[in-house]
Amino acid sequence: MTLEPILRIENYSKHFDLHEQDKQIPSSDNVSLNVYSGRLTALVGPTGAGKSTVLKGVYRTYLPSSGRLLYRDATHHLIDLAQADEHQILALRKTEISFVTQFLHALPRQATEDVVAQPLFQRGVDREEARGRARTLLAAMNLPERLWGISPATFSGGEKQRVNLARGLIAKPRLLLLDEPTASLDKKTSERVVCLIEQLKDEGTAILAIFHHPELITRMADQVVELEAPFDNTKILAEVS
Numbered sequence: 591m592t593l594e595p596i597l598r599i600e601n602y603s604k605h606f607d608l609h610e611q612d613k614q615i616p617s618s619d620n621v622s623l624n625v626y627s628g629r630l631t632a633l634v635g636p637t638g639a640g641k642s643t644v645l646k647g648v649y650r651t652y653l654p655s656s657g658r659l660l661y662r663d664a665t666h667h668l669i670d671l672a673q674a675d676e677h678q679i680l681a682l683r684k685t686e687i688s689f690v691t692q693f694l695h696a697l698p699r700q701a702t703e704d705v706v707a708q709p710l711f712q713r714g715v716d717r718e719e720a721r722g723r724a725r726t727l728l729a730a731m732n733l734p735e736r737l738w739g740i741s742p743a744t745f746s747g748g749e750k751q752r753v754n755l756a757r758g759l760i761a762k763p764r765l766l767l768l769d770e771p772t773a774s775l776d777k778k779t780s781e782r783v784v785c786l787i788e789q790l791k792d793e794g795t796a797i798l799a800i801f802h803h804p805e806l807i808t809r810m811a812d813q814v815v816e817l818e819a820p821f822d823n824t825k826i827l828a829e830v831s
């Protein structure tokens with residue numbers, strides 16, 4: 591049986607035009623890869639190779655310069671994320687695709703448990719039930735209970751990262767984008783987070799990830815895609831077995 595990818599990236603390229611400086615900055619160049627349900631595809635490559643830019647293209651933070659980003663949604667429709675309109679993108683972010691970056695964006699004065707529960711609120715889950723699930727996840731990530739009721743604005747890097755991760759994981763997305771999710775965590779906390787990500791993967795979430803630590807790639811990746819400096823081609827190191 592041939593495995594259908596949930597996401598197929600075909601010849602994705604992105605460059606940035608700096609009009610006022612009359613310069614063009616190359617970023618991701620001619621990237622092609624597949625991501626499958628219940629599998630993790632890891633992006634590797636030197637700094638500046640365009641790894642984060644691939645994730646931002648999929649999440650449509652950026653419009654691509656060229657290429658296709660074909661996403662198969664829960665109703666089996668194929669959507670080119672490069673062409674989809676804003677409403678489609680917002681709907682997918684709300685219901686199917688999560689992006690965990692290293693930066694936390696939260697409303698001022700919003701309690702941490704509400705920041706984490708937000709994706710469930712958006713899906714219409716009862717607010718108390720959603721908060722309960724947020725607390726369970728925050729406990730699993732070892733975030734001290736005294737922090738749950740206050741805003742994460744003044745949290746440490748590692749505390750913010752766990753809030754971000756909890757928010758990204760809570761609604762069990764179909765596609766999860768991870769940009770160095772354990773970069774600010776100590777070893778013990780990182781292990782807890784990795785177990786939660788593995789659990790999500792076992793439940794069928796497709797994951798496209800960038801990891802800071804090579805041992806996590808060895809442990810978690812089903813497929814590794816190497817990006818080289820712009821204007822080289824993508825190499826697939828290990829195909830899904």
Ligand SMILES: Nc1ncnc2c1ncn2[C@@H]1O[C@H](COP(=O)(O)OP(=O)(O)OP(=O)(O)O)[C@@H](O)[C@H]1O
Pocket residue numbers: 606615616617618635636637638639640641642643644
């Ligand atoms: N918004 C932007 N405007 C201009 N250039 C950008 C922008 N975003 C990224 N770039 C450039 O694109 C290139 C690739 O950046 P990107 O962050 O995708 O690389 P990366 O492989 O994730 O790097 P790292 O491993 O250091 O995080 C870099 O040269 C960067 O300066």
